[in-house]
Amino acid sequence: xxxxxxxxxxxxxxxxxxxxxxxxxxxxxxxxxxxxxxxxxxxxxxxxxxxxxxxxxxxxxxxxxxxxxxxxxxxxxxxxxxxxxxxxxxxxxxxxxxxxxxxxxxxxxxxxxxxxxxxxxxxxxxxxxxxxxxxxxxxxxxxxxxxxxxxxxxxxxxxxxxxxxxxxxxxxxxxxxxxxxxxxxxxxxxxxxxxxxxxxxxxxxxxxxxxxxxxxxxxxxxxxxxxxxxxxxxxxxxxxxxxxxxxxxxxxxxxxxxxxxxxxxxxxxxxxxxxxxxxxxxxxxxxxxxxxxxxxxxxxxxxxxxxxxxxxxxxxxxxxxxxxxxxxxxxxxxxxxxxxxxxxxxxxxxxxxxxxxxxxxxxxxxxxxxxxxxxxxxxxxxxxxxxxxxxxxxxxxxxxxxxxxxxxxxxxxxxxxxxxxxxxxxxxxxxxxxxxxxxxxxxxxxxxxxxxxxxxxxxxxxxxxxxxxxxxxxxxxxxxxxxxxxxxxxxxxxxxxxxxxxxxxxxxxxxxxxxxxxxxxxxxxxxxxxxxxxxxxxxxxxxxxxxxxxxxxxxxxxxxxxxxxxxxxxxxxxxxxxxxxxxxxxxxxxxxxxxxxxxxxxxxxxxxxxxxxxxxxxxxxxxxxxxxxxxxxxxxxxxxxxxxxxxxxxxxxxxxxxxxxxxxxxxxxxxxxxxxxxxxxxxxxxxxxxxxx
Amino acid sequence: xxxxxxxxxxxxxxxxxxxxxxxxxxxxxxxxxxxxxxxxxxxxxxxxxxxxxxxxxxxxxxxxxxxxxxxxxxxxxxxxxxxxxxxxxxxxxxxxxxxxxxxxxxxxxxxxxxxxxxxxxxxxxxxxxxxxxxxxxxxxxxxxxxxxxxxxxxxx
Numbered sequence: 001x002x003x004x005x006x007x008x009x010x011x012x013x014x015x016x017x018x019x020x021x022x023x024x025x026x027x028x029x030x031x032x033x034x035x036x037x038x039x040x041x042x043x044x045x046x047x048x049x050x051x052x053x054x055x056x057x058x059x060x061x062x063x064x065x066x067x068x069x070x071x072x073x074x075x076x077x078x079x080x081x082x083x084x085x086x087x088x089x090x091x092x093x094x095x096x097x098x099x100x101x102x103x104x105x106x107x108x109x110x111x112x113x114x115x116x117x118x119x120x121x122x123x124x125x126x127x128x129x130x131x132x133x134x135x136x137x138x139x140x141x142x143x144x145x146x147x148x149x150x151x152x153x154x155x156x157x158x159x160x161x162x163x164x165x166x167x168x169x170x171x172x173x174x175x176x177x178x179x180x181x182x183x184x185x186x187x188x189x190x191x192x193x194x195x196x197x198x199x200x201x202x203x204x205x206x207x208x209x210x211x212x213x214x215x216x217x218x219x220x221x222x223x224x225x226x227x228x229x230x231x232x233x234x235x236x237x238x239x240x241x242x243x244x245x246x247x248x249x250x251x252x253x254x255x256x257x258x259x260x261x262x263x264x265x266x267x268x269x270x271x272x273x274x275x276x277x278x279x280x281x282x283x284x285x286x287x288x289x290x291x292x293x294x295x296x297x298x299x300x301x302x303x304x305x306x307x308x309x310x311x312x313x314x315x316x317x318x319x320x321x322x323x324x325x326x327x328x329x330x331x332x333x334x335x336x337x338x339x340x341x342x343x344x345x346x347x348x349x350x351x352x353x354x355x356x357x358x359x360x361x362x363x364x365x366x367x368x369x370x371x372x373x374x375x376x377x378x379x380x381x382x383x384x385x386x387x388x389x390x391x392x393x394x395x396x397x398x399x400x401x402x403x404x405x406x407x408x409x410x411x412x413x414x415x416x417x418x419x420x421x422x423x424x425x426x427x428x429x430x431x432x433x434x435x436x437x438x439x440x441x442x443x444x445x446x447x448x449x450x451x452x453x454x455x456x457x458x459x460x461x462x463x464x465x466x467x468x469x470x471x472x473x474x475x476x477x478x479x480x481x482x483x484x485x486x487x488x489x490x491x492x493x494x495x496x497x498x499x500x501x502x503x504x505x506x507x508x509x510x511x512x513x514x515x516x517x518x519x520x521x522x523x524x525x526x527x528x529x530x531x532x533x534x535x536x537x538x539x540x541x542x543x544x545x546x547x548x549x550x551x552x553x554x555x556x557x558x559x560x561x562x563x564x565x566x567x568x569x570x571x572x573x574x575x576x577x578x579x580x581x582x583x584x585x586x587x588x589x590x591x592x593x594x595x596x597x598x599x600x601x602x603x604x605x606x607x608x609x610x611x612x613x614x615x616x617x618x619x620x621x622x623x624x625x626x627x628x629x630x631x632x633x634x635x636x637x638x639x640x641x642x643x644x645x646x647x648x649x650x651x652x653x654x655x656x657x658x659x660x661x662x663x664x665x666x667x668x669x670x671x672x673x674x675x676x677x678x679x680x681x682x683x684x685x686x687x688x689x690x691x692x693x
Numbered sequence: 694x695x696x697x698x699x700x701x702x703x704x705x706x707x708x709x710x711x712x713x714x715x716x717x718x719x720x721x722x723x724x725x726x727x728x729x730x731x732x733x734x735x736x737x738x739x740x741x742x743x744x745x746x747x748x749x750x751x752x753x754x755x756x757x758x759x760x761x762x763x764x765x766x767x768x769x770x771x772x773x774x775x776x777x778x779x780x781x782x783x784x785x786x787x788x789x790x791x792x793x794x795x796x797x798x799x800x801x802x803x804x805x806x807x808x809x810x811x812x813x814x815x816x817x818x819x820x821x822x823x824x825x826x827x828x829x830x831x832x833x834x835x836x837x838x839x840x841x842x843x844x845x846x847x848x849x
Contacts, residue, residue, distance in 0.1 A: 162791075163791060163792070233788060233790060233791055234789070234790025234791055234792065234821070234822070299804070299823070342700065350703070353700070353703060354703060354707070357703060357704060357707035357708075358707060361707050361708070361710070361711035362711075364711060364715075365711055365714065365715050365718075368715055369715075369718070369719075372719065372723075373726065382725065383725070383726035383727070384723050384724065384725055384726055385723070385724050385725070385726040385748040385806075386719060386722065386723055387722065387724075387748075387806070389721075389722040390718045390719060390721075390722040390723070391718075393714070393717070393718040393721060393722060394711075394714040394715055394718040397714060398711070398714070524764075524765040524786065524787075525765075526761075526762055526763050526764050526765065588798070589794065589796045589798040589799065591791065591792070591794065592791050592794075593791050594788070594791055609788045611765050611787075611788040611789075612760045612761075612762055612765065612767070613762065614762055628762040628763070629762055630760075630761075630762055630763075630764065630765040631765075632765065632787065632788050
């Protein structure tokens, strides 16, 4: 009953989206407020209908209604309710509906937040969003129908892929969809600004926070995905440069470029075409990513849904959208001319521009590496493979350039840096850079990229710490506050700037975590109970692991073989660690699943894999003769820093996103705000630098 | 148009660096992606290619998998997807992905990176499995047991 209602809701949503889309554009064109309002109500109505449709799917999963093709293929009676709920996005059909749900909710949110603002832009913005919503409704009705019935009711479903039965399944995909779909709103704002021809700072202001929000969710989703892949055997570690991973990185790179270059537009009135292009390109990249991951044209370990029809539809959608964007930009080019010109290559503008070019260069390299095998095969007929070595070789130098710019950009002067400015801001950080490199080198670190990452990272951290210190000290002196209060007020007064710095700290920490993989240690060993193995970590610790034995247990629909190790670190007992091999009996044929053992400390992970056990063990034998097994022991140095860095990035982005007047703005260009910045004499430091904010 | 020239100089500079990185990256790391039959033909035609790293994709032969618990060593046989008479033995010394299944109940495509040894064994350094029916690549229509019977006899 409920699923039928859900399908019915979807059918009603289609005409409403078409109706609303037409009304929105006509209302904008004829200046008819009543039509515009009606179109906005359509958006609200569609959100409610999408919610009903999604409840329909979830209900079908919860009640094991296997007469639905989608439920039959992605669930089974013994599946945990968590994963039944996650069925909404477990497969192609549900996930495209889920996409539509997210999109309609974001559209409603955008319409509601702008119910009394940006009224001249809203009709077109809403119209663009409704067009995309209509596109997704049509896909869910005609191409990948989630409510399709089999015509009879199988006794049980085929079950969910055991590799997806992981708690990350309930966290990672929805975060990714939220990040992806929310990019549609800034895109719609950009298009409406182009159509209306109002290309002053207002659309940028309306868009910036949305993009930062989308960026925040996309960043989280990528980090969650890294963590999941790190725990899952056979997915190649936290980052494998797999096409599916690359697909999520592309919009992230372009959006990151925008978040930086938008500051130049806000404070200097330059790069308007560029920023417009970046917003449009970010959205196009989300469609491209969808095309990449769902086409099956490109091989991936995550081998998701493969459907050529869907691939062509998304490719077509991207082509049409891209063409429309191009036409609009060319049409409005005269309005998008810069107010100012670049004055010096040694300036903050140039550093930001370089950051942008490098980020786009990285995006281009990732696209190229991902598409190269396909292109070569199409052009020459011979198949080639381009893998992680390629991406690492290209992207590590690019990443190091970005890392260095992260230090230079925030403190180099606007317009033209003087020798005094350079010396004042860079003397100490460069000294720290050199001494870090010297200390690490004398400690025996010879890996060039690792040396560079750590020393450039130290350079960036020094610059950020000095900035925080200067700001806090100036504020403490002027406002007569103690250091802590001054610090809190400093951050609160310009959340965007200081939040951005905190994000940079997180990125530095994360990059150091990546660099740690240059020092991975790996030991493979066959063992019988009582055997010990010693593994040295690059930090000088020695782990001795003693194999205590295997035990098998039978839990419902799963047989587990658990290997137990006692751990000694530097001669001191340090608890125990287990690693498992399971046999999931709920799917046919039963599938083995490895549960790696991870023991984290602040600087390194001990990572343990049960590689092979005797088949008898998985059949349930606890006999001593089958206790011999092979293991892989790894020390993954600094991997925990990736997750710490991720937390810091999330915290910084949240500070930047926090609602309220956290951003002092410049007079005239952004409407409201203080006039103080227009003087060139640096008044209190915290204000003078606020232009960056 | 001083500004434009600067801007484009930067653009060209970065484009040049990125292109150089991509070009050297591809030429240093690119490997051929072959089926077992193509690999064997290639080595026969030009023996000097024997030591080049390649990526090979073949179908796992059911029942061919063996391992030892004395050392971490997996051995199995793959066959050419187009010509099943061409088979190749594989050795792999790292943990296998979970989806590796030689029961024969599902078709497993194995994608391996490595080197073909003179003794006729492919020494893999990396193994990925693609297992169609496990993922959603090939969801299937259930077969109805008997005409008109809606229930029973169905294997999930």
